[in-house]
Amino acid sequence: MSAHLTLTAAGLYCPQAGIHIDPVRPVARAVITHGHADHARAGHGAVLATAETLAIMAARYGAGFCGTAQALGYGETLTLGVVRLSLHPAGHVLGSAQVLLESAGRRTVVSGDYKRQPDPTCAPFEPVACDTFVTEATFGLPVFRHPPASEEIARLLASQALFSDRTHLVGAYALGKAQRLLAELRAAGYDRTVYLHGALEALTALYEAHGIALGPVAPVGARGRELAGEIVLCPPGQLTDRWARRFADPVTAMASGWMRARARARQRGAELPLIVSDHADWDGLCRTVLETGAEEIWVTHGAEEALVHWCESVGRKARPLNMIAYGEEDDADSARIEAP
Numbered sequence: 500m501s502a503h504l505t506l507t508a509a510g511l512y513c514p515q516a517g518i519h520i521d522p523v524r525p526v527a528r529a530v531i532t533h534g535h536a537d538h539a540r541a542g543h544g545a546v547l548a549t550a551e552t553l554a555i556m557a558a559r560y561g562a563g564f565c566g567t568a569q570a571l572g573y574g575e576t577l578t579l580g581v582v583r584l585s586l587h588p589a590g591h592v593l594g595s596a597q598v599l600l601e602s603a604g605r606r607t608v609v610s611g612d613y614k615r616q617p618d619p620t621c622a623p624f625e626p627v628a629c630d631t632f633v634t635e636a637t638f639g640l641p642v643f644r645h646p647p648a649s650e651e652i653a654r655l656l657a658s659q660a661l662f663s664d665r666t667h668l669v670g671a672y673a674l675g676k677a678q679r680l681l682a683e684l685r686a687a688g689y690d691r692t693v694y695l696h697g698a699l700e701a702l703t704a705l706y707e708a709h710g711i712a713l714g715p716v717a718p719v720g721a722r723g724r725e726l727a728g729e730i731v732l733c734p735p736g737q738l739t740d741r742w743a744r745r746f747a748d749p750v751t752a753m754a755s756g757w758m759r760a761r762a763r764a765r766q767r768g769a770e771l772p773l774i775v776s777d778h779a780d781w782d783g784l785c786r787t788v789l790e791t792g793a794e795e796i797w798v799t800h801g802a803e804e805a806l807v808h809w810c811e812s813v814g815r816k817a818r819p820l821n822m823i824a825y826g827e828e829d830d831a832d833s834a835r836i837e838a839p
């Protein structure tokens with residue numbers, strides 16, 4: 500039993516505070532953990548989120564994406580009825596937050612999506628002590644272990660040096676992944692212009708506007724063969740699209756935690772799979788569960804059964820929520836891509 504949450508058709512609901520968290524259908528009052536399309540939907544009455552998440556939602560859905568929007572910074576507290584609510588960094592994408600609900604000495608944390616690897620484009624995950632911890636389990640199997648992003652970037656740059664007359668076309672989700680790749684390339688000393696598919700431009704500019712330096716970028720626009728030897732970022736769906744044929748014998752790469760699975764890489768058309776994920780891997784999930792000190796774990800989506808089983812094996816109560824509306828946000832992103 501969580502002291503604060505019940506599961507409704509619209510998603511996680513806190514009756515004492517009168518709020519839904521990341522609701523999957525329109526509600527009166529919503530708290531949004533981050534801007535990915537499966538968590539942040541348009542059409543709610545009032546929305547509470549970090550200023551960055553509100554800016555991302557406005558960029559994607561237009562300024563009228565909700566009735567009224569209220570920003571709350573990390574660590575600030577809002578009182579809703581008997582409940583004290585605060586937001587804490589989740590380390591997933593710019594503005595991503597965990598939601599802490601407190602009342603009568605009980606604490607519940609809804610983490611949204613999160614990761615434990617360092618990411619130069621967002622505030623690092625902060626473990627928050629609680630009684631009930633609500634976690635994702637996107638990569639909730641021991642086979643999923645994400646290497647440091649710097650190793651994967653080094654593989655991309657080695658391939659570029661080897662195939663210096665081929666365009667390196669890298670599939671990356673529009674929110675978070677594309678910007679993280681840019682930042683990791685810069686951290687590796689890569690200072691050349693990186694070319695962007697049109698669908699990645701707005702959110703990359705939004706990150707820059709929030710003070711995340713991503714170095715020189717330019718739109719692909721009508722260019723094709725003249726980008727031989729360059730790095731181009733595009734939404735994953737474009738790797739196998741007609742759009743990709745404009746480049747000179749491209750090396751197709753894809754940046755995703757799923758690239759650990761060879762079949763997925765093949766399905767995505769990725770010659771060069773790069774294991775770069777914005778979700779916690781198996782070790783990250785297990786470590787986080789322990790660090791929160793929670794006695795009860797709710798698992799929203801992903802490989803729930805394995806994580807539930809592991810939680811029970813270390814003496815925690817655990818409950819799978821089977822929230823199928825959450826998932827590969829990134830497919831939702833791809834679905835929203837307009838024609839280039």
Ligand SMILES: [Zn+2]
Nearest residue numbers: 533535612828
């Ligand atoms: Zn997400």
Ligand SMILES: [Zn+2]
Nearest residue numbers: 612825826828
């Ligand atoms: Zn998600």
